[in-house]
Amino acid sequence: METVLSGLATGFGVALDPFNLFLVLVGCFAGTLIGALPGLGPINGVAILLPIAYSLGFGPESALILLAGIYYGAEYGGRISSILLNVPGDAGAVMTTLDGNPMARSGNAGRALSLSAVASFVGGTFAVILLSLFAPILAAFAVTFSPADYVALMVFAFASLASLVGKSTVKTLLGALIGLMLATIGIDANTGIPRYTFGVPDILAGIDFLIVVVGLFGMAELLTLVEQQVSGQLKSLPVDKSFVRWADLARTKWTIARSSMIGFFIGILPGTGASVASAVAYGTEKRISDTEGTFGTGDVRGLAAPEAANNAAAGGAMVPMLTLGIPGSGTTAILLGALLMFNIQPGPMMFSQRPEVAWGLIASMYIGNVALLVINLPLVGLFARMLTIPQKYLTPMIAILAFIGIYTIVGNPFDLLMITGLGVFGWFLRKMDFSLAPVILGFVLGALFENNLRRALSISGGDWWILVGNYKSIVLYLLAILVVALPIYLGRRARRMEGDAVSAEDAHRP
Amino acid sequence: MADRIFAGVLLLVTLAYSVIAFTTIKAPFQYDPLGPESWPRILSIVAIICLLVILWKPDTDKLDVAGQTWFRLAATVVLLVAYSELYEPLGFILATILFGTVLSAMLGASVLRAIIFGFAAGIGGYLLCAVLLDLNLPEGEIFETLFERAPAEQPASAEGAS
Known part of the structure; x- marks a missing residue:
């Protein structure tokens, strides 16, 4: 407890510095704007703005605070397009459309937006409080991890990724492998041997993390926008004067509490992010409280559940990222990459070696949550206007921003060609139903995974049994098997039960 | 397939x-x-x-992309490659004006509006990023060679290139 309090004191000291406070506000504002753009999810927003934030030349804690603000803001902004347009910005916002859009259509747009802002705030704050309690404990335990344990941890991370994310397990696994393989390009740090560089000097140091992120997310998103471009404008519902009522809050308080809990703990699992959390929270809430069958028609609880879970998961995903160096979602993988660019190795040692960064980030999340609530309630009309930017201008703007960001890193025009190429590759992956988060996770974790494996085997002198030589790694491998086997077993059982349920449901339908 | x-x-x-x-x-x-x-x-x-x-065991049958869309996608990629190639020679402002105008016109903006958008993006982007945020954006090799002819500008352009 003492470490938590003194840590928070350090953190608020950093975050309340006027300049950093200003950055939190700017990040939240810019993030909400980007998140509100139709079809552009938080991960793409962070990806496009990351290189620009990096090139501004701030200290690591300031840059990270700015990025976290953008990430948080984008999660907030994403719900605006879900509610008003029925177009989710990313997978995590799909559940928000189910009840949010019907509410807006029945003339309660303002009420839906303000309620979801409150639910997001509670979920987010709840997660940050748990994060500041859990993170130091987990970090203190994780210090004792040996390289072999880290290998087991990675296997667990990829196993939970493969079983919980995306439609097909094999495709998710292959996506992670593609990321890991991309990470082997460049000079091997241990021996100085170039691998897969083919004599191209631009990639001797490896493909820059920012290039992979902007290419796979920003540019692939741009091509998707071009592909799906609809002629004419999307019809945005107007924001009216209605506002969240006390009755709504009283009605949703347990929903929000339950969903925040679910969101946080699902967010902690490595590899799973907001999308799984909001889906599980919505499903649970529907099972518990949907007695009148109003979910899906504009029920306030159906809107509050995924929103609270979504933001709680965003906080939960920070736990493994900060304490173990293993990101809990695609977006935290990007933040982790950002830390690495500043030469900060996230992981258990970060809390003792760079407390100002770790705790400054946590403290800025508290401030960011409050700031977002404050700027979101009155300014939602302004953000809603972002929805009406026509795609014919939005698409070139994304490209221009991405190019500015990448060019300003080192000023190498070859990088611009690389992001275009990676964008085409990412677009094909998306068309094939691959999700891109595993690719970026694999890319970020590639070096860590390989180095720990090699270190473990140097310790044992080449004996592979060291990988299962200790209770921690054995437990992690068992968890990995469990996380893969359980959904398959549950899916089989659900399908068997569904066989009866579907025929019964069909009889009910008119 | x-x-x-x-x-x-x-x-x-x-x-x-x-x-x-x-x-x-x-x-x-x-x-x-x-x-x-x-x-x-x-x-x-x-x-x-x-x-x-x-x-x-494949599970995606078709890409479900219409012929016209393929054309639009290919054109976008060509534009992006051209933008990358012209970024340094023409400089940020000129390359962005060209790219913004052509892409927004291709995506359905009227010619006049596309031109206005292109100029706004090129000049506004430069003012915002290079002047206000002090980011490093290319000024354009063409302009540098032009300036190099005028002897008084030489030290300034040499500095800009470094």
Whole structure:
């Protein structure tokens, strides 16, 4: 407890510095704007703005605070397009459309937006409080991890990724492998041997993390926008004067509490992010409280559940990222990459070696949550206007921003060609139903995974049994098997039960 | 079918990756049991297994992209490549004006509006990023050579190039 309090004191000291406070506000504002753009999810927003934030030349804690603000803001902004347009910005916002859009259509747009802002705030704050309690404990335990344990941890991370994310397990696994393989390009740090560089000097140091992120997310998103471009404008519902009522809050308080809990703990699992959390929270809430069958028609609880879970998961995903160096979602993988660019190795040692960064980030999340609530309630009309930017201008703007960001890193025009190429590759992956988060996770974790494996085997002198030589790694491998086997077993059982349920449901339908 | 083609292409790339891992990569001397080649070898074997599974049981039949959309996508990629190639020679302002105008016109903006958008993006973007945020954006080799003819400008342009 003492470490938590003194840590928070350090953190608020950093975050309340006027300049950093200003950055939190700017990040939240810019993030909400980007998140509100139709079809552009938080991960793409962070990806496009990351290189620009990096090139501004701030200290690591300031840059990270700015990025976290953008990430948080984008999660907030994403719900605006879900509610008003029925177009989710990313997978995590799909559940928000189910009840949010019907509410807006029945003339309660303002009420839906303000309620979801409150639910997001509670979920987010709840997660940050748990994060500041859990993170130091987990970090203190994780210090004792040996390289072999880290290998087991990675296997667990990829196993939970493969079983919980995306439609097909094999495709998710292959996506992670593609990321890991991309990470082997460049000079091997241990021996100085170039691998897969083919004599191209631009990639001797490896493909820059920012290039992979902007290419796979920003540019692939741009091509998707071009592909799906609809002629004419999307019809945005107007924001009216209605506002969240006390009755709504009283009605949703347990929903929000339950969903925040679910969101946080699902967010902690490595590899799973907001999308799984909001889906599980919505499903649970529907099972518990949907007695009148109003979910899906504009029920306030159906809107509050995924929103609270979504933001709680965003906080939960920070736990493994900060304490173990293993990101809990695609977006935290990007933040982790950002830390690495500043030469900060996230992981258990970060809390003792760079407390100002770790705790400054946590403290800025508290401030960011409050700031977002404050700027979101009155300014939602302004953000809603972002929805009406026509795609014919939005698409070139994304490209221009991405190019500015990448060019300003080192000023190498070859990088611009690389992001275009990676964008085409990412677009094909998306068309094939691959999700891109595993690719970026694999890319970020590639070096860590390989180095720990090699270190473990140097310790044992080449004996592979060291990988299962200790209770921690054995437990992690068992968890990995469990996380893969359980959904398959549950899916089989659900399908068997569904066989009866579907025929019964069909009889009910008119 | 689309799945199989994509997986087939990836398989070829992965096989090449694996061949390199098994033949070319070698450290002249090393003390560790695992050298630079071991990790790529492991990865390539697992990836080949995954690809064979996809080839065996594909689940995406068609890409579902209309012929016209393919054309629009290809044109976008060509524009992006052209933008990258012209970024340094023309400089940020000119390249962005061209790119913004052509792409927004292609996506359905009227010619006049596209031109207005292009100029706004080029000049506004430069003022915002290079002047206000002090980011490094190319000024354009053309202008530098133009300025170099005027002897008084020479030191300024040499500075700009560095």
